[in-house]
Amino acid sequence: MSRLTIKALTFDVFGTILDLTRSLTPVFRQFLSEHSSSLDAVQAWEQFRSRQRIEQYQDNLLMLGHCGYLQAVRRAFLYTLRRNGVAFTDEDIEDFIESWKELKPFKDAKEGLTKLKKKYRLVVLSNGEDWFLQHLTENQIDFEFDEVISVQRVGVFKPHPAVYRACAKVLSSEPSELMMVSSNSFDVMGARACGFQAAWVKRYDLPYEETVYKPTLIVKDFNELATELS
Numbered sequence: 001m002s003r004l005t006i007k008a009l010t011f012d013v014f015g016t017i018l019d020l021t022r023s024l025t026p027v028f029r030q031f032l033s034e035h036s037s038s039l040d041a042v043q044a045w046e047q048f049r050s051r052q053r054i055e056q057y058q059d060n061l062l063m064l065g066h067c068g069y070l071q072a073v074r075r076a077f078l079y080t081l082r083r084n085g086v087a088f089t090d091e092d093i094e095d096f097i098e099s100w101k102e103l104k105p106f107k108d109a110k111e112g113l114t115k116l117k118k119k120y121r122l123v124v125l126s127n128g129e130d131w132f133l134q135h136l137t138e139n140q141i142d143f144e145f146d147e148v149i150s151v152q153r154v155g156v157f158k159p160h161p162a163v164y165r166a167c168a169k170v171l172s173s174e175p176s177e178l179m180m181v182s183s184n185s186f187d188v189m190g191a192r193a194c195g196f197q198a199a200w201v202k203r204y205d206l207p208y209e210e211t212v213y214k215p216t217l218i219v220k221d222f223n224e225l226a227t228e229l230s
Contacts, residue, residue: 112222
């Protein structure tokens with residue numbers, strides 16, 4: 001890989017820049033405690049995240065369009081509660097959705113982004129809604145990206161190929177001139193399948209997809225990514 005060919009780095013937000021597990025597992029724990037549930041918070045969180053992805057994949061497969069990231073969150077939360085027999089109210093659901101507005105970034109995120117910005121154009125490419133990404137980048141991540149691209153522009157969730165192709169068009173770049181940066185292996189795979197280079201930020205103890213579309217780089221965090229691309 002020639003670093004000289006990379007014109008921009010495109011970043012996933014949820015789980016890559018923002019630490020969902022650290023931000024939301026305590027929310028699950030408090031919710032379960034208040035509802036007298038014996039369900040383990042970590043187990044509930046893992047069930048929820050798996051179901052959230054299914055919700056997004058189903059919309060893509062059924063060609064239902066982009067329902068909105070927070071709508072997929074809502075549906076996955078309802079499914080998780082019903083699966084485990086946890087009672088809830090409409091107010092409970094709204095409180096959970098509101099908690100997503102307080103997501104915290106990984107400790108290395110802003111420092112690594114600052115280093116990378118010295119050399120590269122930095123772009124958000126996320127499944128989140130436009131307004132939600134605006135809030136998160138300005139108030140939670142507190143970092144000025146060169147561009148914030150929501151999949152709302154395309155009407156499907158990642159890893160649909162239309163997302164990556166539209167991103168390349170918006171950035172007036174060949175796919176090979178862009179590097180997707182994500183902790184979600186499906187995102188790395190989707191980007192690679194569309195000709196992007198890709199860095200898999202291995203923040204979780206999870207295997208990579210069984211696919212020919214492998215990451216260009218594997219790093220532990222943004223600081224290591226900055227070092228590799230320096």
